Amino acid sequence: MNDSERDNSTAGREGTAASAAPCLLETRGLTKRFGALVASRAIDLQVRAGEIHAILGENGAGKSTLMKMLYGVYVPDEGELRMDGELAVLHPPAKARARGIGMVFQDFRLVPAMTVLDNIALSSSEGGWRMRRKALHRRILDVSAKYGLSVDPEAEVWQLDLGQRQRLEIVKVLLAHGTRIIIFDEPTSVLVPQEVVAFLEMLRRLRADGYGILLITHKIDEVMACADRATVLRSGAVTYAATREEGGLERESLIRAMMGDKELRAVVKARRGPGTEGVAAVIEAGAEASDVANGGEAPGRTRADHGSAALSPIGKTMLAVKGGLIRGNHGEVVLRELELELPRGAITGVAGISGNGQRELAETLFGLRELAGGTLTVGGRRLRGGVRAFMDAGVSFVSEDPLKESVIPGFSILEHMVLDGLAPQPKGTGIDWKAARTELDASEAAAALALASAERRADTLSGGNVQRMVLTRALLRRPDILIISYPSRGLDIGTTRTIQQQLVALAEQGTAVLLFSEDLGELFKLSDRLVVLAGQRLLGPYAPEDTDVRQIGERMLKGESA
Amino acid sequence: MKATAALATALPEGQAPRSPRWRPALRQTLIILAPFALFAIFLLANGVNPLLLYRAMFVSTFGDLYGFGEVLIKATPFVLTGLAAALPARAGMINVGGEGQLAIGALVSTGFAVFLLGGLPSWLGIPLMLLAGAVGGALWAGVVALLKVKGNLNETITSLLLNYVAAFTVGLFVHGLLKDPESFNWPFSPEINWTLRLPIIDGTRLHVGFVIAIVLALAVWYVLGRTRLGFRIRVLGGNRLAAERAGMNVSRMQLWVLIAAGALAGIAGMIEIAGIEGRLRPSTGVNYGYLGFLAAWMAWNKPLRLLLTAFVLGMISVAGNSLEIGSGLPSSSVHILMALVLFFLLGSGAGRKVKT
Numbered sequence: 001m002n003d004s005e006r007d008n009s010t011a012g013r014e015g016t017a018a019s020a021a022p023c024l025l026e027t028r029g030l031t032k033r034f035g036a037l038v039a040s041r042a043i044d045l046q047v048r049a050g051e052i053h054a055i056l057g058e059n060g061a062g063k064s065t066l067m068k069m070l071y072g073v074y075v076p077d078e079g080e081l082r083m084d085g086e087l088a089v090l091h092p093p094a095k096a097r098a099r100g101i102g103m104v105f106q107d108f109r110l111v112p113a114m115t116v117l118d119n120i121a122l123s124s125s126e127g128g129w130r131m132r133r134k135a136l137h138r139r140i141l142d143v144s145a146k147y148g149l150s151v152d153p154e155a156e157v158w159q160l161d162l163g164q165r166q167r168l169e170i171v172k173v174l175l176a177h178g179t180r181i182i183i184f185d186e187p188t189s190v191l192v193p194q195e196v197v198a199f200l201e202m203l204r205r206l207r208a209d210g211y212g213i214l215l216i217t218h219k220i221d222e223v224m225a226c227a228d229r230a231t232v233l234r235s236g237a238v239t240y241a242a243t244r245e246e247g248g249l250e251r252e253s254l255i256r257a258m259m260g261d262k263e264l265r266a267v268v269k270a271r272r273g274p275g276t277e278g279v280a281a282v283i284e285a286g287a288e289a290s291d292v293a294n295g296g297e298a299p300g301r302t303r304a305d306h307g308s309a310a311l312s313p314i315g316k317t318m319l320a321v322k323g324g325l326i327r328g329n330h331g332e333v334v335l336r337e338l339e340l341e342l343p344r345g346a347i348t349g350v351a352g353i354s355g356n357g358q359r360e361l362a363e364t365l366f367g368l369r370e371l372a373g374g375t376l377t378v379g380g381r382r383l384r385g386g387v388r389a390f391m392d393a394g395v396s397f398v399s400e401d402p403l404k405e406s407v408i409p410g411f412s413i414l415e416h417m418v419l420d421g422l423a424p425q426p427k428g429t430g431i432d433w434k435a436a437r438t439e440l441d442a443s444e445a446a447a448a449l450a451l452a453s454a455e456r457r458a459d460t461l462s463g464g465n466v467q468r469m470v471l472t473r474a475l476l477r478r479p480d481i482l483i484i485s486y487p488s489r490g491l492d493i494g495t496t497r498t499i500q501q502q503l504v505a506l507a508e509q510g511t512a513v514l515l516f517s518e519d520l521g522e523l524f525k526l527s528d529r530l531v532v533l534a535g536q537r538l539l540g541p542y543a544p545e546d547t548d549v550r551q552i553g554e555r556m557l558k559g560e561s562a
Numbered sequence: 563m564k565a566t567a568a569l570a571t572a573l574p575e576g577q578a579p580r581s582p583r584w585r586p587a588l589r590q591t592l593i594i595l596a597p598f599a600l601f602a603i604f605l606l607a608n609g610v611n612p613l614l615l616y617r618a619m620f621v622s623t624f625g626d627l628y629g630f631g632e633v634l635i636k637a638t639p640f641v642l643t644g645l646a647a648a649l650p651a652r653a654g655m656i657n658v659g660g661e662g663q664l665a666i667g668a669l670v671s672t673g674f675a676v677f678l679l680g681g682l683p684s685w686l687g688i689p690l691m692l693l694a695g696a697v698g699g700a701l702w703a704g705v706v707a708l709l710k711v712k713g714n715l716n717e718t719i720t721s722l723l724l725n726y727v728a729a730f731t732v733g734l735f736v737h738g739l740l741k742d743p744e745s746f747n748w749p750f751s752p753e754i755n756w757t758l759r760l761p762i763i764d765g766t767r768l769h770v771g772f773v774i775a776i777v778l779a780l781a782v783w784y785v786l787g788r789t790r791l792g793f794r795i796r797v798l799g800g801n802r803l804a805a806e807r808a809g810m811n812v813s814r815m816q817l818w819v820l821i822a823a824g825a826l827a828g829i830a831g832m833i834e835i836a837g838i839e840g841r842l843r844p845s846t847g848v849n850y851g852y853l854g855f856l857a858a859w860m861a862w863n864k865p866l867r868l869l870l871t872a873f874v875l876g877m878i879s880v881a882g883n884s885l886e887i888g889s890g891l892p893s894s895s896v897h898i899l900m901a902l903v904l905f906f907l908l909g910s911g912a913g914r915k916v917k918t
Binding site: 366368386387388390391397399404405406407408409410411415418419420426429430431 | 788789790791793796797800801803804806807808809810811
């Protein structure tokens with residue numbers, strides 16, 4: 001895409017041909033073990049100035065481990081790290097930073113109660129013990145103007161949405177002294193389509209200024225859109241490495257290298273609108289990674305067209321909120337005049353920039369947060385009370401942060417299942433663990449999601465496996481209503497697809513699903529109805545057939561008027 | 563632990579185990595011995611032969627029935643106040659209030675014993691007095707629980723502060739309402755009727771209170787490890803948010819766990835009165851709450867391990883007496899040894915956590 005920006009034409013594979021661009025960082029045979037598990041196996045990698053190097057891989061492929069070695073969090077067990085051709089020690093991270101390596105984390109490391117300026121001052125040691133606020137203020141504005149980051153130094157961080165926080169993190173890294181290499185960890189997962197476009201543009205500007213960029217991602221479209229070089233990891237080892245110039249950046253070969261032998265099954269969604277019984281729509285494998293990065297075309301839905309328009313009511317309303325008012329933790333209004341209905345057997349997708357009330361809405365619908373005004377009915381009956389009342393009414397909930405909100409340290413997967421998904425069989429005063437085990441082993445959901453062994457301790461699982469666990473749990477309950485937040489966040493293509501299939505199957509069995517997702521492609525693919533959260537309002541519902549990613553994206557940004 | 567070790571060696575590409583099998587055992591031994599070695603330096607500096615002291619300690623514990631009984635007597639309240647710390651800890655709360663809960667348990671049980679239960683036969687009087695002690699401790703812990711659940715106040719702070727209130731409350735009663743008219747103005751209560759005294763094992767001062775403590779420790783262990791209730795308590799302790807999302811009434815569970823803990827400490831107070839002292843003094847059970855807390859932490863809040871750590875603390879306490887008699891050092895200097903034991907155990911635990 002932007003090949004012209006690079007002036008050499010001989011960039012070869014790692015370790016072979018020399019490149020004109022100086023090699024900032026090089027690894028040779030980098031290996032990291034955790035006990036018997038080899039998280040990184042003999043990895044060779046090069047980061048060059050003025051080059052975007054994408055690191056692709058499924059969950060657990062070893063991307064994070066590799067990045068943590070480069071950022072000095074882990075000490076490699078074997079292999080060498082070279083900077084500018086010399087052996088370098090990057091551990092601890094302070095050393096990596098001193099050598100010019102910056103990292104933009106997925107979970108931002110910011111102090112919410114402080115201003116943007118203060119957060120940046122925290123991390124910059126310049127000026128000795130004096131804090132030159134004015135100079136820093138100017139430098140923040142300079143840098144954000146240069147790269148189109150639009151960061152307001154005086155805003156308080158808790159007021160910022162995730163996209164703004166990410167830009168703040170980037171400014172922080174850019175202002176750190178001597179930064180030459182920037183590692184981005186899944187940067188676009190918190191961004192809306194328009195923001196993704198802007199983000200990729202910023203990456204190109206950084207590249208033009210000679211930064212070496214490492215982009216960790218599993219979104220192939222972003223790689224296609226901007227990367228000069230890609231390295232694919234699987235099971236800790238490099239399975240594919242290529243550059244754009246070699247013509248090695250092809251969608252198919254990248255997917256194949258990521259997935260290995262695993263088969264990609266398409267998500268099949270049977271539409272049950274009037275007159276379309278049994279018509280199945282198949283979503284192609286290639287359209288998986290959201291197409292939004294390409295500039296907001298409608299995603300490749302080859303869904304059966306069932307005439308125009310109308311939001312054909314699929315079933316009777318299971319859950320309804322009328323005139324709802326939801327307040328946040330500080331008593332501020334998050335959503336007002338909320339009208340929401342969840343029909344039986346339908347997936348209602350919720351789009352919106354994160355921080356527009358997704359968490360509060362989900363919590364309210366599960367009884368974790370009280371409705372500050374209006375009514376909430378389940379099955380026609382007004383529902384009050386806490387979580388227990390909602391669970392008894394058939395509502396199930398997958399929280400957006402299962403690691404924090406669902407995992408109990410030291411407890412096995414089986415114990416987590418008994419806590420919620422499986423009804424515990426009493427055995428005297430205790431729990432019949434054997435029966436629970438049998439039930440879990442027999443369950444379709446566990447098999448479909450390839451749940452890890454029931455004895456595994458949940459706090460030792462990877463993020464993806466935790467996600468599988470909470471999803472299995474939600475499916476096991478066969479809920480009437482499922483509130484599910486970001487089911488595919490951080491999951492690889494294969495698992496994402498399995499989960500999507502499970503959700504579709506669940507809806508077909510009559511469950512009313514409310515799906516929060518930051519991936520518009522996913523929302524369009526799965527939803528029967530779409531709603532948008534923007535500016536304290538819930539907009540919609542819209543039929544996915546009548547709208548497209550661009551329209552929804554505009555509503556996310558600007559509200560109804562768009 | 564064993565299972566994972568076996569698993570690791572069974573793996574086909576398992577790495578050579580980094581440490582040989584004897585290393586952990588050696589580590590454990592060193593952790594147990596190190597505090598004694600450090601304390602020995604202190605003893606040497608004060609002109610006491612540590613070997614003689616340790617020998618005396620060992621002999622007085624295991625040498626005869628009387629000595630063994632003394633250690634068990636000392637350990638009994640530690641077990642109960644230890645449970646009062648361990649049970650809430652497993653539910654994610656820190657109860658430092660065993661001290662005050664014990665004191666109020668002792669106060670209430672003495673009050674009942676003096677004013678109401680004196681004429682009852684043992685088989686009825688002793689259980690009622692035990693109940694009174696439990697209720698007293700539960701009430702005191704109930705204050706902490708209500709402040710936590712309704713007022714969102716930190717239970718660590720409130721339970722600690724209430725210890726002082728409890729001490730003064732006991733003082734108020736033994737100087738006033740509960741003062742023995744024949745005490746020549748000494749602040750203590752009248753002696754309770756002999757029918758309310760716990761049976762004693764011949765040849766020792768050991769009373770059946772230690773059986774009660776062991777039974778309660780087993781009960782707590784069973785509840786935590788083997789029942790649905792215990793499962794929920796452990797969930798709450800592991801992750802409050804997860805407990806909430808599993809539909810538990812977190813506030814109610816916290817309330818009742820703290821109250822149960824208070825009852826356990828209150829029973830310790832009753833046992834002190836009915837088993838040892840026979841009357842309430844301002845000094846009854848002083849420091850037992852804190853030592854029980856120590857025992858609980860040393861046992862990682864596991865009820866069965868707590869039996870062992872309470873026994874060790876009992877041993878060290880008794881050794882304090884022989885230290886005072888034999889060398890002239892104050893008996894409280896063994897607290898140094900207790901602290902060292904705690905530090906080493908805590909330190910070793912931190913290491914273990916990182917490993918797994």
